[in-house]
Amino acid sequence: MKELRLMKGNEALAEAAIRVGADAYFGYPITPQSEVIEYLMANRPEDRTGMVVLQAESEIAAINMVYGAAGCGKKAITTSSSPGISLKQEGLSYIAGAELPCVVANVVRGGPGLGTIQPSQSDYFQSVKGGGHGDYKLIVLAPNSVQEIVDYTKLAFELAFKYRNPVMIQSDGIIGQMMEKVELFEQMPRVEPDYEWATIGRKEGKPATFVTSLQLKAEEQEKVNLRLQAKYREIEKNEVLYEEYDCKDAEYLLAAFGSCARITRKAMELARKKGYKVGLLRPQTLYPFPVDAFNKIAYQVKGILTVEMNAGQMVEDVRLAVNGKTKVEHFGRFGGMIPNPDEILNALEQKIIGG
Amino acid sequence: MKELRLMKGNEALAEAAIRVGADAYFGYPITPQSEVIEYLMANRPEDRTGMVVLQAESEIAAINMVYGAAGCGKKAITTSSSPGISLKQEGLSYIAGAELPCVVANVVRGGPGLGTIQPSQSDYFQSVKGGGHGDYKLIVLAPNSVQEIVDYTKLAFELAFKYRNPVMIQSDGIIGQMMEKVELFEQMPRVEPDYEWATIGRKEGKPATFVTSLQLKAEEQEKVNLRLQAKYREIEKNEVLYEEYDCKDAEYLLAAFGSCARITRKAMELARKKGYKVGLLRPQTLYPFPVDAFNKIAYQVKGILTVEMNAGQMVEDVRLAVNGKTKVEHFGRFGGMIPNPDEILNALEQKIIGG
Amino acid sequence: MTEEIIIAGFGGQGVLSMGQILCYSGVMQNKEVSWMPSYGPEMRGGTANCTAIISDEAISSPVLNTYDTAIVLNQPSMDKFEDAVKPGGLLIYERNGMTRKPRRTDINIYAIDAYEASVKMNNTKVFNMIVIGGFLKIRPIIEMDNVVKGLQKVLPERYHHLIPLNEEAIRKGMEIITVEHKLN
Amino acid sequence: MTEEIIIAGFGGQGVLSMGQILCYSGVMQNKEVSWMPSYGPEMRGGTANCTAIISDEAISSPVLNTYDTAIVLNQPSMDKFEDAVKPGGLLIYERNGMTRKPRRTDINIYAIDAYEASVKMNNTKVFNMIVIGGFLKIRPIIEMDNVVKGLQKVLPERYHHLIPLNEEAIRKGMEIITVEHKLN
């Protein structure tokens, strides 16, 4: 039976991880996401499903523990917030390079540096363009409700294993801290891994398996990269998710993701009340980015305003998608500040409708 | 007297750091850049200028030592290669957030993960879009010769102090390992810092100074971000550097940076021999990107091919710059592979001239 | 029906759980709800607040700048949120510890001596339930039955024996809330 | 004049410093030069190679796929680089330890018994200087004076007394190099 609860985003993520049959969580405390590990520790998943929960000595240790568990074909997850995610960049690059499946959540706070613990979306570039070294991509999911936190935790594991690729859930202080009604899916069983790429103990008579991101020879490393690039093209073809609100008749388009899309939706409602034909396109996957959706609507609208809790990041992907077909502007608040619907409407009027 | 020498790029960087009057180098060995610290250790800068050279216990320690020294208003530098640079992302974000001047060189190798030690340009996104968390920018210089390594090391410190911003020198295995003739500038004196933002010991009667990237209140952190963004606009206005080769009459444009631009230039020569009117635009600053230069030439050429030792990174900035005005395609070899002039010419014919 | 509420006071006054109880009660009454706390180190010893939204429709933004109702339990909170009440909205304040009265004239204003009442009940822990009672008196958006069901969800099993006491506190709040300024 | 050279052999044969000496000598003769090693862990014990470019003009690419001259000092290097010599170009190989002869007919091919000669000189360390001598005989792009100046730059002061010995080795190389296949 599905279950209805009022939960914080962070707790919902933890509960969803247990229910999806995750094998291991490794993490280190940092505001505003410490509730994830706290919830797990309090809920004794080791008794419920046998899931392992370990507080690591650092974010770096945590991501490398994830590497180890993922290399065994196990479902492993870690969560952190911005500074902690920066520390995981080498590890993420290794995981991407070794083609291991895992889930990482970033409950983004305002940067740069120690910054503030207030919500932000200023890690978009880091997640989407590759914060670590080398040509790799994370699949990036951007939930905008506690329900989506739950759904995407499940989806994240599915995609991670489907493509043997790390999946990032990009949440933020708002989504992590707020409580909403959620419908929880039923407990799924943990499964014993039996993948030929995983180190599960050598099979008698077969050569041993190894997990690595190293190729001494450039020729070989290029092959790895070609394989990765082919995989990314597949992902771009198959896994794009987005939502459109009132786009049918839209003359102007708002674009926003995550918590900010909720606020932007309110701004859209205000704009509609004022008589503007405004739609909202919300990417649910930041990578793969809904390039075609933006490209298509670019022929229809007079301009696009991206609304972000950062100084202008997703706006670049929107511009790349529409490739000059329509005007694309950005409105943002940042450093932990949250835009309000009125100022969004105002920016829309200034930069797009009037501009 | 200026001095002429045959030097490796890595050694030239080390020598230039001594000569520019750097106060401290902190680093950790990694191929293909270990010659930097080896050269410094062998050349006893502590005797020559009083410069401190310390092998840190890790890249993370090194970047945080740089933070400490830079916070004192001293000229500090660290170098590494891709995986090590990934580890420095948190530290870079802190330095950017605290607005400290410093120089970081990345002698890029093929990724992702441990990858290969062969040359690559696949850390473009990391350097330019922000590998760490939060809205910040590094100034990114891309030398394409040993001489430019020397010149940019000097320039890097100038820019770092002019803007109180970390500056990245993005080199690669080719530039770092090859030897060329260089003209070295004369030894500059080390200077005793006396900046009001630096912790040099409280001045009697004045409040103490502190260096921080923390603002608990979102309002304050937004102010920090606004100041940073204003600074970045200044940098974009003032500091763009690029070189054009045979662009005057060009019908087709090649775009490349760093070592790859050298190879691409050879391809351009081949193309000209074949009768194609091809030019080459080489960004010397990757951030700030020569947006206007590309934008201008976009009206003139029939198409642009970026040539990169990666799977397509700078190509996005070129597309953003030309905003749909002309076709922009990418040709790359990666994972440590180096494109050759013939295949570049071939790609130009396929993707741009014929395409 | 959509009710957008801010509840603010000292840390330790039970501000966050008031919002949670209201939201869980809302869920029991088949409403859409959203609860969003202020968080961070300032909370400690300092002030705390949370936004609670209870609505018949899907809730767009969980973060608000203006509110239908502000419940303020100390002076800094009054200073911060009095102006954020929408014209025609509701302000409820606890009198204890306030150094000034609200100034707005375009909103409905109620006061409640919940601290005093809780002392009289010999249990300062029910302070926040008394305030909830006062609020529900003025905005009867949730039935008592559902509040009790909400409490059952919020409180750990071992505290369920305290639910009758909490119910009593809610009723007490409904009794003692007094009008200070009412729009017609 | 542009001469693009690959020098390849075992680690320890002095392959990298041969390239450096040629380049430094080129600098002494006011040429543009570029030297690029293969690097990495394979070097150890395994094979090493470097590209040296000496030119009258600015050098575009320091990395090459084809060469005017290949100097190969062991079999794996011959296998790898024989085909990379431009038609009409030059291949020089050390005979010692080779298991096969070069097959190309569209290039000039010379052999040198530098190892043997170095043993005769009672100093296997000058092996690589002998090879340089051979090369300079065939491609006299740098004058001996400038080579000596180059050596002065490359060798640490404390080894400068060895320069005459190196000079001798170069001359020896010039003597002993023999033609195997010459285009007209």
Add this chain to the structure above:
Amino acid sequence: MAKRGDVVIDIEKCKGCEVCISACPQEVLALAPQVNNKGYHYAIKVNSDCTGCANCAIVCPDAVITVYREK
């Protein structure tokens, strides 16, 4: 007889932690029934037995107490 002492407490900075109270050998200090602007019951003198030993000040985490002692 012990020397006479006195303490001055910066009540707006006091957080009412009571550490001073348990450190005072003369039982000079107690919490006030009133609260300060931060909402804390603050420390006050409740008698004049103070000897100026400074124990209270030395343990006060907030450097709230100034101590005097007759010379």
Add this chain to the structure above:
Amino acid sequence: MAKRGDVVIDIEKCKGCEVCISACPQEVLALAPQVNNKGYHYAIKVNSDCTGCANCAIVCPDAVITVYREK
């Protein structure tokens, strides 16, 4: 008298490090004047005093040596 032994050396895998030579109590081993395909002078037997003690094999970093001993 010590038992008789023998060793088989995989000369293409040998790197000529001489560790076995110095470990052999019977001085059975020496480097060959020839080199293998990797360019290394490899270890060879130079007499038949081997007792099969396996010392050489035990110190060989490249697991090149197989040892036999009469039963």
Add this chain to the structure above:
Amino acid sequence: MAENLINPENLVYKKTDVLTDRIMHYCPGCGHGTAHRILAEVIDEMGIQNETIGVAPVGCSVLAYYYFNVDMQEAAHGRAPAVATGIKRVFPEKFVFTYQGDGDLAAIGTAETIHACNRGENILVVFVNNGIYGMTGGQMAPTTLVGMKSSTSPFGRDTKTMGAPLKITELIAQLPGTYFVTRQSVHKPGNVRKAKKAIRKAMEYQKLNKGTCFVEIVANCPSNWKMTPVQSNKWMEENMFPFYPLGDIKVPEEK
């Protein structure tokens, strides 16, 4: 009566000017305040306020630079010893200290701590060990006692899965780079006096370029231990001190 005593002549104790007048954000009764104060007093008494550069950690004392009236830098979590190394190497004549909590120093910062001490960086490390992550709301620290509850060990620290509490100070003392290593507390007047003396000694040694001095202060965290300050001090004596015994761990040999 007392009234007439209050004049400058009779002053025996007042807040040092090396602390600013800002109200500290620490919870009531938290040992951080006292630790700050005695460090500031030492700086004051040695007359080195203008030659001192401090490094604040990430942890409850992240804002230490608001309270110390000396130049300070705020370091990334765990990296204070590296930041201090950077400072001291370019300013060898300045007095440099780090001020760190147990999560900062003994978890994420383990490598930086050990290597700065091993290099014998000529700095003072003040290590406030309250057995918990205060700032982030009471998670388990490396130093959390066996069986002790925290938000990430809600059923008590279990050595089977979480390991034993880490006596990092004892480890540090083994390194040749450290010169003076001691463990103190600041919950009672006598302890405060001793702790202050230890800090004074450390700063004097720094003047003489002796190597790393390491002063651990076992402290309370009333908020996250969920006790009153007075209770927490008692609990600390009864539970923390047996495992983390006070006293010098490494003292310079007499010459």
Add this chain to the structure above:
Amino acid sequence: MAENLINPENLVYKKTDVLTDRIMHYCPGCGHGTAHRILAEVIDEMGIQNETIGVAPVGCSVLAYYYFNVDMQEAAHGRAPAVATGIKRVFPEKFVFTYQGDGDLAAIGTAETIHACNRGENILVVFVNNGIYGMTGGQMAPTTLVGMKSSTSPFGRDTKTMGAPLKITELIAQLPGTYFVTRQSVHKPGNVRKAKKAIRKAMEYQKLNKGTCFVEIVANCPSNWKMTPVQSNKWMEENMFPFYPLGDIKVPEEK
């Protein structure tokens, strides 16, 4: 003559099948090969080849997975203990080992090493201490001896600026999580035998869930020490062993 001896019945020693047939990329005479071999032999003799998962470091032994015929993962530089923790926690019944050099284990990986050992992760750590960074061409390691030359201490390690060599094994032995800690070498037959016994013991303890076992192997790096293998072994005996004395450091108490 010997000829007739060569038949299976007389076989006393041959390469274990737990090593692959690949030629190892190690330099001639390098101790890594021997260390690999004895570890493989133990796995063979215990019959746990299919239940063992190894972790390779970044260092000369980065390609260890080419040589061990057991499942392996290649970890980021210094993070092998964290990777091994991830493996062991999800596969508690498997035998898990890390194989690490001194730069990997005692410099960049200090925190991961200490915390895995402190948690008592039930793994084997094989620590090959050759006092240098081999892979990257001979830079100073945390364990480089005083006065020893390397490419980043070309005038010899100077404790004043570079600190003293770090005896990480002695530190590790202090942690309650470690069960068996020993220092061995593999340069002579007797030492190889002892080292192998130590590894065997460690694996047996792992079977019994005893906690972390830590086997240091003091080894040579002829290439970067710039000596012949035989010289390097002698130099090691004369210079490394006095500072890193061989023998058990922590042994389980007898019951």
